[in-house]
Amino acid sequence: MAGTKTLLVLENFIxxxxxxxxxxxxxxxxxxxxxxxxxxxxxxxxxxxxxxxxRAAFPGWSARSPQERAQVLHRLADLLxxxxxxxxxxxxxxxxxxITLARTVDIPRSVQNFxxxxxxxxxHTSECTQMDHMGCLHYTVRAPVGIxxxxxxxxxxxxxxxxxxxxxxxxxxxxxxxxxxxTSVTAWMMCKLLEKAGVPPGVVNIVFGTGPRVGEALxxxxxxxxxxxxxxxxxxxxxxxxxxxxxxRLSLELGGKNPAIIFEDANLEECVPTTGEICxxxxxxFVQKSIYSEFLKRFLEATRLWKVGIPSDPSASMxxxxxxxxxxxxxxxxxxxxxEGAQILCGEGVDKLSLPPRNQGGYxxxxxxxxxxxxxxxxxxxxxxxxxxxxxxxxxxxxxxxxANSVKYGLAATVWSSNVGRVHRVAKKLQSxxxxxxxxxxxxLNLPFGGMKSSGVGREGAKDSYEFFTEVKTITIKH
Ligand SMILES: NC(=O)C1=CN([C@@H]2O[C@H](COP(=O)(O)OP(=O)(O)OC[C@H]3O[C@@H](n4cnc5c(N)ncnc54)[C@H](O)[C@@H]3O)[C@@H](O)[C@H]2O)C=CC1
Ligand SMILES: N/C(=C\C=C\C(=O)O)C(=O)O
Numbered sequence: 001m002a003g004t005k006t007l008l009v010l011e012n013f014i015x016x017x018x019x020x021x022x023x024x025x026x027x028x029x030x031x032x033x034x035x036x037x038x039x040x041x042x043x044x045x046x047x048x049x050x051x052x053x054x055r056a057a058f059p060g061w062s063a064r065s066p067q068e069r070a071q072v073l074h075r076l077a078d079l080l081x082x083x084x085x086x087x088x089x090x091x092x093x094x095x096x097x098x099i100t101l102a103r104t105v106d107i108p109r110s111v112q113n114f115x116x117x118x119x120x121x122x123x124h125t126s127e128c129t130q131m132d133h134m135g136c137l138h139y140t141v142r143a144p145v146g147i148x149x150x151x152x153x154x155x156x157x158x159x160x161x162x163x164x165x166x167x168x169x170x171x172x173x174x175x176x177x178x179x180x181x182x183t184s185v186t187a188w189m190m191c192k193l194l195e196k197a198g199v200p201p202g203v204v205n206i207v208f209g210t211g212p213r214v215g216e217a218l219x220x221x222x223x224x225x226x227x228x229x230x231x232x233x234x235x236x237x238x239x240x241x242x243x244x245x246x247x248x249r250l251s252l253e254l255g256g257k258n259p260a261i262i263f264e265d266a267n268l269e270e271c272v273p274t275t276g277e278i279c280x281x282x283x284x285x286f287v288q289k290s291i292y293s294e295f296l297k298r299f300l301e302a303t304r305l306w307k308v309g310i311p312s313d314p315s316a317s318m319x320x321x322x323x324x325x326x327x328x329x330x331x332x333x334x335x336x337x338x339x340e341g342a343q344i345l346c347g348e349g350v351d352k353l354s355l356p357p358r359n360q361g362g363y364x365x366x367x368x369x370x371x372x373x374x375x376x377x378x379x380x381x382x383x384x385x386x387x388x389x390x391x392x393x394x395x396x397x398x399x400x401x402x403x404a405n406s407v408k409y410g411l412a413a414t415v416w417s418s419n420v421g422r423v424h425r426v427a428k429k430l431q432s433x434x435x436x437x438x439x440x441x442x443x444x445l446n447l448p449f450g451g452m453k454s455s456g457v458g459r460e461g462a463k464d465s466y467e468f469f470t471e472v473k474t475i476t477i478k479h
Pocket of ligand 1: 219
């Protein structure tokens with residue numbers, strides 16, 4: 001491992017202090033394939049220390065008023081915003097995404113997550129009902145649950161981690177967070193801002209490392225009663241098994257195999273650019289037969305305009321994939337599609353990727369469009385989580401709803417049509433936690449976010465996250 005001296009070495013953040021770890025994992029720069037940082041390989045011992053710190057901080061933090069907690073969240077948001085450029089550069093290098101994306105989406109949304117929950121925590125009300133004939137009044141009270149375990153993936157590192165930390169601490173919990181071992185740098189950078197923001201020691205603890213070691217230690221710890229997880233379905237299954245003996249509360253935000261349904265009366269100008277490594281991306285495009293050829297022509301033209309480039313290039317539309325293993329996984333799907341007789345119209349194996357010499361070992365691939373593929377193909381059923389889209393024709397509304405619903409996932413869908421009645425009808429029948437019609441990824445953070453079927457359990461959002469991160473009690477008063 002050449003250049004060890006210059007590697008960035010992260011430390012766990014426990015009880016308000018940065019602590020070294022006994023062992024470390026190498027972390028790779030996805031744009032070069034070279035090791036550039038070292039991430040603590042934490043385990044049970046570090047989780048135990050974090051639990052101790054979180055337990056000690058809980059009484060003081062939970063006793064503060066929502067207004068006092070909100071002020072701290074606002075200060076943290078301001079500090080993150082002041083470091084936006086530095087954080088964006090770090091996210092782009094660590095994750096492989098373009099600097100433009102990190103600058104305009106990831107870090108601004110992380111800032112917004114703290115501002116949003118700082119505000120929404122001030123506006124919850126509780127229920128009250130009268131039972132006059134019994135001389136009773138019933139009402140509910142909510143209280144923070146305790147120590148929340150938060151586990152996040154690599155695709156939107158700081159964005160998804162803060163989407164969990166913000167509501168959890170706003171509601172008065174203390175947290176132990178575990179970011180993906182593949183993308184830990186921005187979480188570590190955020191820890192440097194916590195003290196200045198006024199977050200007391202032990203309220204936010206971050207333990208770095210792998211799922212099987214530190215993730216499982218966190219999930220299995222008896223003093224961590226709730227786990228909020230975003231990631232893959234097999235990991236969610238494991239977390240569910242480990243949580244079961246403790247009856248833990250779980251929020252599981254998992255993958256998708258999201259359909260876009262494009263009817264013949266859709267505005268193609270609008271839908272072509274939006275169809276496209278977020279769990280919400282479209283991976284199956286169903287196009288009504290009468291416009292199939294025209295759509296495909298425009299879609300291919302738009303895809304070919306996507307510039308795959310090094311993450312720091314502001315003109316690149318797409319950077320590198322997260323890891324060598326992931327690149328190989330995505331490529332293996334394209335290979336399977338080809339073996340099944342599908343057509344690969346552009347991208348992997350068809351077009352040539354041009355990269356600077358220094359980036360030849362990076363995890364890059366071209367956006368790839370597949371057609372002539374059967375609904376039963378694994379490319380149409382399984383989450384590939386890469387720049388690969390299948391485009392297939394359909395005849396009728398009834399047929400396309402059935403086909404769109406024929407996968408185990410149910411996260412997001414888009415419907416494109418200028419017929420108002422049709423978009424309402426189809427949106428209602430799709431088995432999907434989120435449906436966008438004539439648009440994509442316009443987020444309203446107040447409303448429930450999450451999937452059905454194998455795409456998850458529970459929802460996140462203003463009210464949903466508040467309910468998840470608090471315990472409700474019903475009190476009856478006889479007067
Ligand atoms: N939101 C989504 O829909 C996402 C879906 N994925 C899908 O998952 C596939 C694998 O990606 P990964 O990052 O490896 O997902 P993953 O589900 O393995 O990892 C997500 C997080 O869970 C942790 N984790 C892994 N195993 C664990 C365990 N046994 N106990 C506790 N925590 C554990 C990981 O360290 C990471 O922090 C991707 O190819 C993609 O298909 C990945 C990231 C996000
Ligand atoms: N959960 C994911 C995306 C969430 C986006 C949002 O909250 O806007 C994911 O890609 O894993």
